[in-house]
Amino acid sequence: MRLFTAYNRVLLITSIAGLLLIGYLFYHTLSNYLNKQLDNYLVEELLEVKDYTTKKESFPAHTAFEDLVIEYHQIRQVSLKRHFGDTIFYNAKKQVEETGRYLEEDLQMGGQIYRVKIIASKIAHADQAKSIFLVIILPVLALLLLLLLVSRYMMKRIWLPFKQLLLNLKSFNLNQEQNFAQVSTSIAEFKELNDAIVDISQRVKSDYREIKLFTENASHEMMTPIAVINAKLDMMLQSADLSEEQSKNLIDLYRATAKLTKLNQSLLLLVKIDNNLLRDREQLNLKSVLIEKLQYFQEFTQQNGIVVNVNLQNHSLLMSRYLADILLDNLIGNAIRHNKEGGNIDIKLNSEGLWVSNTGANEPLDDKVAFERFYKSPSSEGMGLGLAIVKQIVELHQFGITYSYQTGVHTFAVFFKHHSANSPIL
Template sequence: MKLFTAYNRVLLITSAIGLLIIGYLFYLTLSNYLNKQLDSYLSEELLEVKDYTAKKESFPAHQLFEDLVIEYRHISSLGKKRHFGDTIFYNAKKRLEESGRYLEEDVVLAGQSYRIKIIASKVAHSEQITSIFMVIILPVLGLLIVLLVLNRYMMKRTWLPFRQLLLNLKSFNLNQEQGFAQVPTTIAEFKELNDAIVDISQRIKSDYREIKLFTENAAHEMMTPIAVINAKLDMMLQSEDLSEVQSQNLIDLYKTTAKLTKLNQSLLLLVKIDNNLLRDREQLNLKTMLLEKQHYFQEFTQQKGIEVNLELQDHTLLMSRYLADILLDNLIGNAIRHNHKGGRIDIRLNEEALWVGNTGHGEALAETEAFKRFYKSPSSEGMGLGLAIVKQIVELHQFGIAYSYRAGLHAFTVFFNNNNSTSLLNENS
């Protein structure tokens, strides 16, 4: 939930509850006030009834009191004191039932005890209450609506610098020369936040440039001594004066140096991918490239007796050819390297995804760890950078990738539309 929505929701709920409570209390107070006026009027009418009876020595006729209903009931003795209350009565003049207010009291009339009940209509008073209530509440409600609309407008206008700051943060790129843009604002808190972000971004860019330069220089500088070591080892291996033990030691050194060379190349490649230095992109037909890779790896698959099953559809992607080659080499190369003799490799390509599955000796990889750098299964002799490079290439092109293990097959799926990754993974599994 957005901050504006949360704030406006709390404000709206609080205002609505407050308005309901105030409206109820106002209506109750107004009703009590008008009831007291009506009770005073009924008390005066009772006095007039008593005076009329004392002077005329007879009960007053009902028609003399047009807006009242007067009832007399003979009782044996006085007992009921004056009592006011609300009731529903039949108005003979209007020929309908309506709400009313009554006064009931035991009195002595013409020397006899009677219980008199005087009922007055509340319709006029109810209309008066409604009119007063509407006159007061409707303007308050209108004012509340105006305040909510004004508050929403002011909040949006006030938070515009924050939105711009957030937009600048999202678009901030370390590889761009342009620094973090200042956002003009008169609000002290946003100005302070803006200054802090600008300062942090400048320090990050400075540190990033130093680390990037160091990594590139270190990788390039390592190439020369590694090449010299390889050349010297080649010369020593060609010598005829070496013993068997010395030859084996040199072979081990040569293999170790080869691993070091590959490690250096992999780390340099990761640096280039991380820094988005490989920007050459073109429309590539993956089906054609996969067929070429099948031919390229054919000798290796035949040596291990691996059955390769292809199910390819034509699909074109905008990618770096160099990175696409590395992506396919790593996926297919891993499928061969970690397979067993007489195993199987299945490769499927359609418009949504590329799926590479293979049999293997090892158990399932940890799905959350498989693409981390230097992670490898216990049976692997590699350096644990192949899948990390694959993931970096995939993320650079805004694709998705996932690993799964089903029915004895280690499967890697590259999703060309990352939003459909979950459903496609279930289908391929």
């Protein structure tokens, strides 16, 4: 939920609840006030009845005016003191039922006890109460709506610098030369936040440049001594004066050096991908590239008795040929390397994505860290950088990648999303 929505929702709910409570209390107070006025009016009528009985020594006849009804009935004993209440009565003059306010009291005259009931219509007072209520509540409601609109407008204007800060953060790229764009604002808190982000971005960019430079230099500097070591090992292996043990040790050294060379190349490739230094993009028919790769790996699959099943459709992508080769080398190479004797590899390609499935170990990879650097299964002899490189290539081209396992089959799926041959990926 957005901050504006949460704020407006709380404000609206509080305002409505407050308005309802105030309206109820106001209407209740107003009704009590008008009832007291009616009660005073009824008392005056009762006093007139008493005055009439004192002078005439008899009760007046039953009377029904337009908004007043006077009734009295003879009773045996006094049981009721003065009592007020609300009622519904039939107005004979108007010939309709109305709400009214009544006053009852027992009076004694000439040795007889009578119960007098005077009923006054509440219609006029109810109309008066509604008019007063609407005259006061409607302006309050209009003021509340106006305040909500003004608050919404002001909140949007006040939070514009914050939105701009978010946009600048999302568009900030460490590989770009330009610094974090500052936002002009008069709000002290946003200005402080902006200054803090600018300061942090400059420090991060400086640290990133130093790490990038160190990694590139270290990778390049390592290649020369590794090449020298490989050359010396080749010369020593060709010597005829080596014993069997010496030859075995040299072979182990040669393998370790080869692994170190591959590790250095992989790390250097990751640096290049991270920094988007490989820009040799072209329109590739992925089906043709896959067929070439399968022909290259054919000898390895035949040696292990692996059956390769393909379902390929023509699909073109704009991407680096070099990175496409590395992507397929890792996916297909892993499917062969981690397969079992006489296993299967299923490769499917369409406009939606690429799926590479292979039989193999009965335990799945940890899908949470499968694409992390240096992660590998216990049975793997690799360096754990293949899938990390695959992930970097996929993310560079704004694709998606997933791993799944089901009944002995491992599947890696690369999704092209909505990119097509006619729409650039980057």
